Amino acid sequence: TGLSNDTGGGHVAFFGTSSADLTAGGLYWLNNDGGWASADSATTGTGHNQLLGIALGTKPKSAGMLLKGYFDVHTFYSGSFKKGEPVYIQSSSVDRGVVEGGYLSSSAPTAANSVVRVVGYATDTPNVVYFNPDATYVEIA
Numbered sequence: 001t002g003l004s005n006d007t008g009g010g011h012v013a014f015f016g017t018s019s020a021d022l023t024a025g026g027l028y029w030l031n032n033d034g035g036w037a038s039a040d041s042a043t044t045g046t047g048h049n050q051l052l053g054i055a056l057g058t059k060p061k062s063a064g065m066l067l068k069g070y071f072d073v074h075t076f077y078s079g080s081f082k083k084g085e086p087v088y089i090q091s092s093s094v095d096r097g098v099v100e101g102g103y104l105s106s107s108a109p110t111a112a113n114s115v116v117r118v119v120g121y122a123t124d125t126p127n128v129v130y131f132n133p134d135a136t137y138v139e140i141a
Helices: none
Strands: 008-013 025-030 036-037 052-055 065-072 084-087 118-122 126-133
Touching: none
Parallel strands: none
Antiparallel strands: 008 065, 025 036, 025 052, 052 065, 065 126, 084 118, 118 126
């Protein structure tokens, strides 16, 4: 609960590449080339059943990617924070200023062809989530 904004800890991996610098706090998925790309619930294949990680810095090999643990999602949380409730990958179709994808939300996607995947739960501390991505997902028809 004593985490600073956009920081966290737990199971951290130090592998993978990226075509550009990552942004600390953003949600990324590991693609078939071993690169981290922004997760997005609006596009199947961008985090729906892949390994997910929250960037702990700009370089995955040196700063690491949080695979499971606690994180203060300050910049990349959209919507209201609901203590004890599930946290989902959010769609990039929602207006935002930092990046296209990579956001978490307490609201499950509802648009056709979106993917619903629980990636953790909100704790009793604002913006701190227990990040533990579920391996299952549902695609909305």
